[in-house]
Amino acid sequence: MxxxxxxxxxxxxxxxxxxxxxxxxxxxxxxxxxxxxxxxxxxxxxxxxxxxxxxxxxxxxxxxxxxxxxxxxxxxxxxxxxxxxxxxxxxxxxxxxxxxxxxxxxxxxxxxxxxxxxxxxxxxxxxxxxxxxxxxxxxxxxxxxxxxxxxxxxxxxxxxxxxxxxxxxxxxxxxxxxxxxxxxxxxxxxxxxxxxxxxxxxxxxxxxxxxxxxxxxxxxxxxxxxxxxxxxxxxxxxxxxxxxxxxxxLVAPDPASERQLARLDSPLGRNRYDLSLDGEILHIDSPLSGxxxxxxxxxxxxxxxxxxxxxxxxxxxxxxxxxxxDTVWPGRLEWLPPRLAPDGRVHAPLLLDVAHNPAGAWTLRSALSLLPPTMPRTLVFSCLAEKPVDEMMQVLLPLFDSSSGDPDRAGDHVVLAPIQSPRAASLEELEAAARKLDVPFHAAPHVPAALAQAEAVTPSEGIIVVTGSIFLVGEARTVALAERKPQAVPAIGKKL
The missing domain is CATH 3.40.1190.10 (Mur-like, catalytic domain)
Structure with missing residues (x-):
């Protein structure tokens, strides 16, 4: 076959x-x-x-x-x-x-x-x-x-x-x-x-x-x-x-390091620590963040x-x-470095996380608290209709509320888009849940448009967080990896 x-x-x-x-x-x-x-x-x-x-x-x-x-x-x-x-x-x-x-x-x-x-x-x-x-x-x-x-x-x-x-x-x-x-x-x-x-x-x-x-x-x-x-x-x-x-x-990487200044490494860092195991020291250095x-x-x-x-x-x-x-497990607080667009503009890095239930949303929220508070943020969100969309949005959207009065959040954005799945929440359902929270948002017809919109409104020193569904992260990851050439991006990390 x-x-x-x-x-x-x-x-x-x-x-x-x-x-x-x-x-x-x-x-x-x-x-x-x-x-x-x-x-x-x-x-x-x-x-x-x-x-x-x-x-x-x-x-x-x-x-x-x-x-x-x-x-x-x-x-x-x-x-x-x-x-x-x-x-x-x-x-x-x-x-x-x-x-x-x-x-x-x-x-x-x-x-x-x-x-x-x-x-x-x-x-x-x-x-x-x-x-x-x-x-x-x-x-x-x-x-x-x-x-x-x-x-x-x-x-x-x-x-x-x-x-x-x-x-x-x-x-x-x-x-x-x-x-x-x-x-x-x-x-x-x-x-x-x-x-x-x-x-x-x-x-x-x-x-x-x-x-x-x-x-x-x-x-x-x-x-x-x-x-x-x-x-x-x-x-x-x-x-x-x-x-x-x-x-x-965990020990975060030195923000003054060359790779961090070039925004090639996640500001969330790797999990690095030592364990005592059977009388010997085990040096842990995991790429899985958080x-x-x-x-x-x-x-x-x-x-x-x-x-x-x-x-x-x-x-x-x-x-x-x-x-x-050497562990490889993409889509879990995965950092995709900035990309250089054909017009010479540097687009913001992406943070992909498959948080698809309230517990996952809370875990992501905790991880986001480790980011520099002045870093501009854009959330790209979608989920399945069977998930508690109201509860998940209650956990995440306030972190991106440009109307909250917090000057650090004044440049933040939320972009909603339906995913390609028969089980997906409709754009109307996502919008209704966001309105209940009175958090400003943009709407996109599909995931590629949502990413393009997020890149358009997010400064290069900011971050685009994509989360809410495994389907969303998978689709966004395919689009993003087809576009990104991180080696061509100049160092911009001093703005963190």
Whole structure:
């Protein structure tokens, strides 16, 4: 099957998260029975490699990518499965290269992706014909099956799997993880997971196994209780990642440095700090910005130590340092430097963040507080209709309110635009939410126009913050990277 045909086949399976759980065949109930039947028809590829399964509301992708980078740096043939993607669907499925060719995690090639979609689709079609399955698998079930097959075919020694939704009934939970990891839990997807932290946490704790291992950090009291109750019932051994947290805050780069003056590096800085681990000092230098990432880095390191100590994986402290340093996870407080336009004007840098729920919005708000207060700011915002748009705007828009009377905010702007998704909030819905807050805004018909408008109103010494949806960040990132040539930008950072 050609790559384009594979994309069309997956698209025919419906949206990744259909509203109300409905499909063309009627109501689809969440169940592991379908992915298990499909996996069995494919030869149970998920049983041919050990897995680490990571659930949570926020931070699970950052934790997964950091852990996979550590494993790759240690020379482990590692598979990484994450969702959703920013720009290309291949991003979801990656495998590290052999030790002699480096430790990077590379996307599944188009040709192999096409052949595996055909293999999964053929198996599913036969199961439907035999009435083993009542209907074709969902988009996410099919993608998960493709990842299982690819990892098995590639002979991965360890798979790092990010849960798509919840945990208990997520397709990734078809594996038998050697370690389960639970990141921070908050309110999201409540129509699927429940309307309380306790209910949501219980769904996430569905990735735990009898006599298994859980790596986590203390968090919301209700979440701690719900997870702890299930862990005790299953006789799970808990690993507290708190010892892998730093005792000090991140160290921002020197604003007088050459790269900072050229605005090539983010003013938010990298996470740099030292940890004492088993009597040795571990030097942490992560490209993932923001204090909140320290919790995700801690979870990844604690899991790596558990893999080394109790599961036979040779992961040195040096590999942990290199893996953390080499982590690639775009769209998370990602800094895109200024660009030089054809007319000679320098356009402001972009800060891309996929904050797509209230907890993510608060985390972004905290990170923005680290910016120089006099830096002019423009917000490009959009989100999905199913998200609490009013609450997210209440968190973020006041930081860009040019009518607030704060002289530092007098030059700020807000630009709203719909995203390319059937689940997107309409421009009218976004505008109505902004009017409730009485914050001035501009409206754009689509994301490229929103970026152009933001660049037009933001001075070169300012910043454009793009956030509210993974779909928005993915679309904006594609447009921005096609235009940016940071090496041609003169130093302007003295205005910070």
């Amino acid at each position: 050609k790559y384009t045909d594979a994309l069309a086949t997956l698209s025919s399976l419906g949206a990744e998260l259909p509203k109300g759980h409905t499909t063309v065949t009627g109501v689809r109930k969440f169940s592991l029975d379908h992915i298990r039947a499909l996996s069995q028809a494919l030869g149970n590829p998920q049983n041919r490699f050990p897995s680490v399964l990571i659930a949570g509301t926020n931070g699970k992708g950052s934790t997964a990518s950091t852990l996979a980078s550590i494993a790759a740096a240690a020379g482990i043939r590692c598979g990484l499965y994450t969702s959703p993607h920013l720009e290309r669907i291949n991003e979801r499925i990656r495998v590290s290269q052999p030790r002699e060719t480096g430790s990077s995690l590379e996307e599944i090639p188009d040709a192999i992706f096409g052949s595996l979609v055909e293999r999964v689709n053929s198996a599913a079609r036969l199961l439907v014909e035999q009435s083993v399955l009542p209907h074709p698998p969902s988009f996410f079930e099919a993608m998960t099956a493709v990842a299982f097959c690819y990892f098995a075919d590639e002979g991965v020694e360890l798979a790092i799997l990010e849960v798509g939704l919840g945990g208990r009934l997520d397709a990734t939970n078809a594996v038998e993880p050697i370690i389960s990891v639970i990141t921070d839990i908050g309110f999201d997807h409540m129509e699927y997971l429940g309307d309380t932290i306790a209910k949501i946490a219980a769904e996430k704790a569905g990735i735990l196994r009898q006599d298994g291992v859980l790596v986590t950090l203390s968090q919301h009291q209700e979440a701690n209780y719900a997870i702890g109750e299930i862990a005790v019932a299953l006789n799970v051994r808990g690993v507290d990642a708190a010892r892998c947290l730093p005792g000090t805050r 204090p909140h990432q320290q919790r995700n880095i801690a979870l990844a390191i604690a899991t790596a130590v558990e893999l080394r100590t109790n599961h036979g994986f040779a992961i040195s402290n040096e590999a942990m340092e290199q893996g953390v340093r």
